[in-house]
Amino acid sequence: MWWHQHNLCFSHPIEEDYSSGDLEKKVSVAGSSTGRGSPAVTLVQLPSGQTVHVQGVIQTPQPSVIQSPQIQTVQVATIAETDESADSEGVIDSHKRREILSRRPSYRKILNELSSDVPGVPKIEEEKSEEEGSPPNIAAMAVPTGIYQTSTGQYIAIAQGGTIQISNPGSDGVQGLQALTMTNSGAPPPGATIVQYAAQSADGTQQFFVPGSQVVVQAATGDMPTYQIRAPTTALPQGVVMAASPGSLHSPQQLAEEATRKRELRLMKNREAAKECRRRKKEYVKCLESRVAVLEVQNKKLIEELETLKDICSPKTD
């Protein structure tokens, strides 16, 4: 876990042990020139494939690499000697470690501050539109408006955009959440809307019938369960538990169900938040690597220019 063993300081290249093959840096420099008078621009090919313009160091007023203005020492308290200290002082429990590890600012904030100074570092947008393959309707499933529980213990959440989530509370998190998206295409049966089943593993689609009122019916048996959402005009089929409205909770059982429902909702949201956080973290690491690549090129150019100046200022006296 390199993340916890170093102080991250943006003012100098990070001395990380990029043992992972994925983090191997590949920087190619195209067309370096140190000509005078003309703005020397170097194209740096970053590992991600993007190219960054690195200007000549001497001709430009940009600050020195060594005294970079962005001295944002990210607070990651050094716990590199945790093993030894743990041996001597006993086990450091999580509380104590968390005291040691003061909280870092968010990746978005760090990156945005960093990118405001460095043109080569892309920004993390506030609420970015989906650009990395995630379907747009998946993002809309954060705030369900109705949650139902079937007799099998599965939770079905209906979001405002028509997104339906099915979660299996006891499934140890293995595909516990499945996103369903409304399609509203074609000619559905009277009073029904066909939604598309966007399960992660299955390639087939399943149909859900959604009239105005929201009653979820677990309809079929088989490899994959199907559900129906019907108007509650008829008697509920077997296996359907209607969620009570929050205002009408009286009995302890209902309170317990409400608590369970809230917990499931909280876990679902935190699950999504954790995914998003990891995505930002990866983006953050990528940007750090890009910055390292740029700084390495700048450093190399500085050394070359220093050598050139040395030769100019101190010619050989044979």
Added chain:
DNA sequence: CCGCGGAGACGTCAATCAGC
């Protein structure tokens, strides 16, 4: 083929931050 270890992804808990 099988076991093992590393890497990565994920879910959950808990602490902290930030906005109201």
Added chain:
DNA sequence: GCTGATTGACGTCTCCGCGG
């Protein structure tokens, strides 16, 4: 102060490469 968002820590699972 409350509440939602963020993120470190931890445990678990899956995949993949490697050696026996």
